[in-house]
Amino acid sequence: MSDVLDSYSLVAIYSAMAVYLIAFVLFAIDIAKRSANASTAAGQLAMSEGQLAASGSGGVATLERQATDAAAPRYRFERVGFALTVLATALHVGGVVLRGVAQGFVPWANMFEFSLTSSAIIAVVFLLLQFWQDLKFLGVYMTGFVLIALGVGTVNFYVPVKPLPDALDSYWLIIHVFVAALGTALFAVGAALSLLQLLQARRESGAGGRGLAFLRTLPNSVRLENSAYLVTVVGFVFWTFTLVAGAIWAERAWGRYWGWDTKEVWTFIIWTVYAGYIHARATRGWRGARSAWLALIGFASVLFNYTVVNLFFKGLHSYSGL
Amino acid sequence: MSRPSDHHETPPPPKGEGITQPSLGIVGYLRFFWRQLTSMRTALVLLLLLALAAIPGSLVPQRSSDPNGVTTYYQDHPDLAPVLDDLQLFDVFGSVWFSAIYLLLFVSLIGCVVPRTLHHLKALRTPPPKTPARLSRLEAYRSSSVEGADAASAMESARTLLRKAGYRVRMFERAGELSVSAERGYLRETGNLVFHTALIGVLVSVGIGGGFAYNGQKVVVEGGPFVNVLNDYDTFSPGRFFDEGALPPYRLIVDDFDATYETENVNAFGFASGFRADVTVHEEGREAYEAQVRVNDPLNIMGLDTYLTGNGYAPHLTVTDADGNIAFTGAVPFLPQDANLTSLGIVKVPDALPEQIGMRGFFYPTAAELESGALTSTFPDLLNPVLTLNVYTGDLGIDDGTPRSVYSLNIEEMTEIVGGDSGVDAIRLQPGESYDLPGGRGTVTFDSMAEVSPDGESVLRFASLDVHYDPSAGWVLLFVVLVIAGLITGLFVPRRRVWVKAVEESGGIRLEYAGLARGDDPGLDRAVGDLAERHAQSLRVRLD
Numbered sequence A: 001m002s003d004v005l006d007s008y009s010l011v012a013i014y015s016a017m018a019v020y021l022i023a024f025v026l027f028a029i030d031i032a033k034r035s036a037n038a039s040t041a042a043g044q045l046a047m048s049e050g051q052l053a054a055s056g057s058g059g060v061a062t063l064e065r066q067a068t069d070a071a072a073p074r075y076r077f078e079r080v081g082f083a084l085t086v087l088a089t090a091l092h093v094g095g096v097v098l099r100g101v102a103q104g105f106v107p108w109a110n111m112f113e114f115s116l117t118s119s120a121i122i123a124v125v126f127l128l129l130q131f132w133q134d135l136k137f138l139g140v141y142m143t144g145f146v147l148i149a150l151g152v153g154t155v156n157f158y159v160p161v162k163p164l165p166d167a168l169d170s171y172w173l174i175i176h177v178f179v180a181a182l183g184t185a186l187f188a189v190g191a192a193l194s195l196l197q198l199l200q201a202r203r204e205s206g207a208g209g210r211g212l213a214f215l216r217t218l219p220n221s222v223r224l225e226n227s228a229y230l231v232t233v234v235g236f237v238f239w240t241f242t243l244v245a246g247a248i249w250a251e252r253a254w255g256r257y258w259g260w261d262t263k264e265v266w267t268f269i270i271w272t273v274y275a276g277y278i279h280a281r282a283t284r285g286w287r288g289a290r291s292a293w294l295a296l297i298g299f300a301s302v303l304f305n306y307t308v309v310n311l312f313f314k315g316l317h318s319y320s321g322l
Numbered sequence B: 001m002s003r004p005s006d007h008h009e010t011p012p013p014p015k016g017e018g019i020t021q022p023s024l025g026i027v028g029y030l031r032f033f034w035r036q037l038t039s040m041r042t043a044l045v046l047l048l049l050l051a052l053a054a055i056p057g058s059l060v061p062q063r064s065s066d067p068n069g070v071t072t073y074y075q076d077h078p079d080l081a082p083v084l085d086d087l088q089l090f091d092v093f094g095s096v097w098f099s100a101i102y103l104l105l106f107v108s109l110i111g112c113v114v115p116r117t118l119h120h121l122k123a124l125r126t127p128p129p130k131t132p133a134r135l136s137r138l139e140a141y142r143s144s145s146v147e148g149a150d151a152a153s154a155m156e157s158a159r160t161l162l163r164k165a166g167y168r169v170r171m172f173e174r175a176g177e178l179s180v181s182a183e184r185g186y187l188r189e190t191g192n193l194v195f196h197t198a199l200i201g202v203l204v205s206v207g208i209g210g211g212f213a214y215n216g217q218k219v220v221v222e223g224g225p226f227v228n229v230l231n232d233y234d235t236f237s238p239g240r241f242f243d244e245g246a247l248p249p250y251r252l253i254v255d256d257f258d259a260t261y262e263t264e265n266v267n268a269f270g271f272a273s274g275f276r277a278d279v280t281v282h283e284e285g286r287e288a289y290e291a292q293v294r295v296n297d298p299l300n301i302m303g304l305d306t307y308l309t310g311n312g313y314a315p316h317l318t319v320t321d322a323d324g325n326i327a328f329t330g331a332v333p334f335l336p337q338d339a340n341l342t343s344l345g346i347v348k349v350p351d352a353l354p355e356q357i358g359m360r361g362f363f364y365p366t367a368a369e370l371e372s373g374a375l376t377s378t379f380p381d382l383l384n385p386v387l388t389l390n391v392y393t394g395d396l397g398i399d400d401g402t403p404r405s406v407y408s409l410n411i412e413e414m415t416e417i418v419g420g421d422s423g424v425d426a427i428r429l430q431p432g433e434s435y436d437l438p439g440g441r442g443t444v445t446f447d448s449m450a451e452v453s454p455d456g457e458s459v460l461r462f463a464s465l466d467v468h469y470d471p472s473a474g475w476v477l478l479f480v481v482l483v484i485a486g487l488i489t490g491l492f493v494p495r496r497r498v499w500v501k502a503v504e505e506s507g508g509i510r511l512e513y514a515g516l517a518r519g520d521d522p523g524l525d526r527a528v529g530d531l532a533e534r535h536a537q538s539l540r541v542r543l544d
Helices: A002-040 A042-054 A076-103 A111-132 A136-156 A171-205 A213-217 A221-254 A262-281 A289-312 B025-037 B040-054 B067-076 B080-086 B096-125 B151-164 B186-212 B472-492 B524-539
Strands: B140-147 B168-174 B177-184 B214-221 B225-227 B235-238 B250-261 B272-283 B289-294 B299-301 B304-314 B316-320 B326-331 B343-349 B356-364 B367-369 B375-377 B386-394 B414-418 B427-429 B434-437 B442-447 B460-469 B496-505 B508-517
Touching: A002 A076, A002 A136, A002 A213, A076 A111, A076 A136, A111 A136, A111 A171, A111 A289, A136 A171, A171 A213, A171 A221, A171 A289, A221 A262, A221 A289, A221 B304, A221 B472, A262 A289, A262 B040, B025 B096, B040 B096, B067 B080, B096 B186, B140 B524, B151 B168, B151 B177, B151 B496, B151 B508, B151 B524, B186 B472, B214 B225, B250 B304, B250 B460, B272 B299, B272 B304, B289 B299, B289 B304, B316 B343, B326 B343, B356 B375, B386 B442, B427 B434, B427 B442, B496 B524, B508 B524
Parallel strands: none
Antiparallel strands: B140 B508, B168 B177, B177 B496, B214 B235, B214 B460, B225 B250, B250 B272, B272 B289, B299 B304, B304 B460, B316 B326, B316 B442, B343 B356, B356 B386, B367 B375, B386 B414, B386 B427, B434 B442, B496 B508
């Protein structure tokens, strides 16, 4: 029975990957078309300048939900891409749930399952963030990211359904890992916004020539920075909670709440880098580009922690099941 | 807020002479360095340095978390290891350089938190500031004209509105103008300060509480006791302030050890779960009681937590010497080498005559023969238990009192008489079988414990117990809860100032609303808009 469910789960995941792929292509075409249009159509240029003006004088931008302006251009490919992303996410979440049902406990107990679940959470967070503000322009990045996570997960990390090891048999598994995935998802979005912020700032300063043309259709760098900050800060709260929940679990499981295990070391490093990011925003000379670089370093550490540390470093978190 | 450098009041920079520095003196320099240390920029650099300094702690094995890794590293890199050790790279988190960074960081933190706390306490008692003359210059601004309204009642209703919304309010009056100045979000700074102070609390708790902590390890075979005194631990690591008298008086007996093995799921065949040690605890001054220790579920006895960290088999052996005397009898824990519990063990028989006997061997709970003829275990449960032993005679090297691990055999002064290159095949026994040592040196018996063991198994199991005491944990938890609470309020409570002003016009008043963010406040503009709308509703007028 569980084998059947497991294979259904895989089918759902593979289908989700196919749909994500189409969405990815559409998002990419959308970006390409924006580049083409932005360099020819003056109307869109005026739109982005309008956005610049609307974002407030005095350098402190506001982040209220953007009113859907009737005059705002409609990006057809983006809309279709986004609709497909919703469909892919539904399939993806379905696959994750089936896997969980197949084994009878939360589907994040090894590398394969964590790849599956964390990428599903990333996709869901991306969808939910649209209610807060329009971040669909991140679609190509998000679907690309999820596709890679799923591809590597299914090809390299796949393990069939197995019983839960005693060491993981704790409700802290549910809390600790889930919140970690949530934090990772927000950091992923934050990193994307920070990256765009850097590109946008370069374009605005005129340093890199005219810059990438599609950037003109995006919010200005101050707005991007503010959005990145908010997303990342929420991620930081989740990460803090991950760290604390992990320590409490470690106390229950290993008899000490902190022992500088390799995974603990990297969780600490990530926490410190993001703490640095938050402080950088309040430090003269560090706001803007420098803090954006810290956010990127932070997310690179998150990825490093998940891949290299899990696979190649020796430590107590070696439940990768590989 | 500092004024722009081109402000007309700023004196022009002196020309030609360059910068003349005043002499600072010792106090001046101290103040200078203190200012530098407590500046945000320094704190930020220290924070990033801390992250950087932690990286080697994950690349090089640490004595604290992976002592065996350090030993292996010494064997693999005999030239490099001492150099790394000199740089304290095997003890990164206790090293001088790592400690220097975090201590400086915390000094900087204290130097920042204390003045900010004082300032905040003052701010909490300070009423909102005077209304600025030109509100339209502020970042969030609305205005509207209302005919036939009077300033006093309009301001009264604005005051009530703001009060209800949690603002602290103050009225101001100028010629032809009435205004309310309001401020909210003091909780933001409070949260900020709580967060940072609680971090100091965590560090202090770990530093002091950790000194009273201790932990010890003990391997207990089924039926065997553990007494909570220093001598009975196999290994013990005390904190700085540990006092032997502090060990609470109790003993326990491991009655039974249980594990469940997967036999249905072919993908996880032999997978073990449900580890459980049944124990009987005797606390001083209390009747004995039964309890269980499981993975993820420690047993608390008199304030000490007992954890189940490992298990394995302990074959029971009896060795008689040439004279027929029993030279050794007992259960010997064999250390598991793989998931199917192929286990390696050492038996030392110092009392054997005429020469001491040492044995090294493997235990296979479910033995199967490989094509090469070597044995391996194919399942972790006792389906076909086999014990193999190589026997050495000579000097065990323990008579002069040199401490030696019970898990290693020093064969420098010994001769192999069974197994290996001795020309005699290694001993291969099943429970209940005996073997006569060559040359009439005696016998080795692998005793079956089926009648003694609690579940009728022929080989006893052992449980590795870890006993921990750490009084810092509760304090750390308390501070960590404060850290999270402080973090959330410090980041998400908006701190803002809001003003509502009524300027008298011919035939009515002009209402002005303005807001000023103090710190990140993405919702400011919306908040000012909402305020204007609600105020208009309370005045029963429509804003245009």
